[in-house]
Amino acid sequence: MATQASWSSKIGFILAAAGSAIGLGAIWKFPYTAGTNGGAVFFLMFLVFTVLVALPVQLAEFYIGRTSGKNAVDAFKTLAPNTAWPWIGRMGVAACFVLLSFYSVVGGWVVNYAVHALTGEIRAGADFEALFGATIANPWSVLLYQGVFMLLTVWVVKGGISDGIEKANRYMMPALFVLFVVLAVRSLTLPGAAQGVEFLLKPDWSHFTPHTMLTALGQAFFALSIGVSTMITYASYLSKKEDLFRSGNSIMWMNLLVSLLAGLVIFPAVFAFGFEPSQGPGLIFIVLPAVFMKIPFGEVLFAVFMLLVAFATLTSAFSMLETVIAAAIRQDESKRRNRTWLIGSAIFIVGIPSALSFGVLGEWKVFGKTVFDLWDYIITALIMPISSFFVALFVAWLRDRQSVLADAGEGSTVPKAVIRLWLNMLRYVAPVAILLVFAHTLGWI
Template structure:
């Protein structure tokens, strides 16, 4: 059934690093630490670990099945596997979500690039007012648009090179660099006086924090962390050969994501506790609290610059997958159209993102349903489209597709025991849809 694309990954590790790069973005480095910080630390981390393995991974593997079996983009994949049905709307929704998601994700990516410049040009110094610096950074119209544009240019430059020459090549350097630098930073953070309190906060559960709300928040983070529900993994898996072991690849990607989340926690929380800050600082943790923390460490300015460079790497690798999902759906394997389409679509995403970029400055008072443009897009994608997409993918693979066909396709190239593969399908059919409905209902305030 597979109609191989004219582009493909040049190696198994290239796919794993690129897919891990898609998953390891702001969710692991920015959102996980502040969400863990505001939800009790270790209890949240354990629940996040459990839900990632039991719920998010099965849905990710379902996306792998859809992508590799069809061998085509996220929209045509459903047309190939369920011709004449309405299921391609799941793919269309995923492609649209990636377009919109990248329009405001690139804004945060721009903030990160701006902070890299801040760190290397002396704006981040001991005694600086980091709250004022952050507010100034996100409110300046020229600054936010310039860095958002720069972020999109970098993303376009890589994606227009294609899968093996662009995305894979970039991830081959960026992902190992991310892990090495994170290990060095975590080592430095763990040697600070008082760091043990931060380690205990992240790894020693205080069961008084075990609440239904913490469980639902951890479940939501598990979905967000593996980039499921917006068809990026369908798109990446379409470039795979049938020799690739989908189970082992998915397992590797999941553990790499969990490792980066853990390392982010081990960089941030020991340092936060060592210098008497509160871990429950919310979204401003890496932009406001961390600079102040690093300034109290020898060579802190340089270390903070390295940390923000890491965040920039992770943010870009996720952006590659979002843009690729849109490009693949448009060019439909006609690689000759890639370069021009990448430039046109990337420019369109930048333009659509301008109101989001200005949502913290000149357009801060413009509200729709009580939300700024940035917050409205964020809510629509994270709270509505991602859960619906993940639910659709779980139901489509688990219930609509022929059970034996799914088991045969997912087993191809895999050395994983059949009992484990059957357990995956059972989990996908029953546990995943229920979990997704709970996250959806909780996010909308229904429970």
């Protein structure tokens, strides 16, 4: 008989969902995107869009998952039987499979850098641009570390919800926050750090452009891990007595706090040593090592930082793999161990061309993009906004309004007016915002 897994506590769900959301979005993508889009103005827009647009969609995914109590595909089959809506769930599951196949490549880089830092290869005077180039171009090294990253992910997820994912996040998420605070304090005490704080927190309105707004809106969706069914899956393990709105609020603010801490670790240090904040994706791999090497005990602090990034990267990977596993085992936990090893191995194999996209397959292009860039584009530019759009429509327009308000509000102590506001934001604001991001990403506006 199938047995449904569940979280052992509310805090376990919050830490796991926050871990899914935080990942590379907050620690890697937010700093370099903010750095290339004016800093404080981007951060302010990101904050507004996270609260007003991304959070309502995240709560909609929570509603679908908890109300159905099923995986991403069966959730839509339960709530909208004999319709095409389960294809939204299938799209999310497929997206997680593909997303993890190339996300694990970046996760492998992070683990590789953590090893470099711990063994002393990252030291003052090293050519960090050359080191990063060699790291991502060496086929055997990149596949080895991608394999290590997937092995760690499979090892945790095969343990299940409470014994695997929840237990890992109980240790990793608090450790992440503590390490971040330590690094932020160190960065803020550097001479000249105030310029970096000003860059992050004092808006320069000359950067207030449609492009910055739409980029911030896209980052808000990416940062809360919506549009790939992970939040539907995690919420399916919740009991009806849990407060979805307070949980969603906690997860959102934890994500914003980590984004802020990432900025306070990186930008004061970058400005203190005369580097440019607009370095792009190589910021944590090329610029930050050079910055840390100028700080007393910099080698140790950089090793700590990369360990922290590895933690955050893994917590996101857990949610992606769990979304696929949940759909594969359909509540029968006896199948979990074997299916996790099988699917984890398949994801690794599918990820091999992405891993080699910066080396031996660098010249192999599909529609003008490497395999890595193509998958990234398909997931983040197409599937995430499309899925988020249809989730918003499904909950706000297809489902009966009164039943949505009742089911979403079950176990909640927030005022009913707040729940009605959420549904109205989901009805009128979120779909328009998602369409704008979609059109902007495709270059239509």
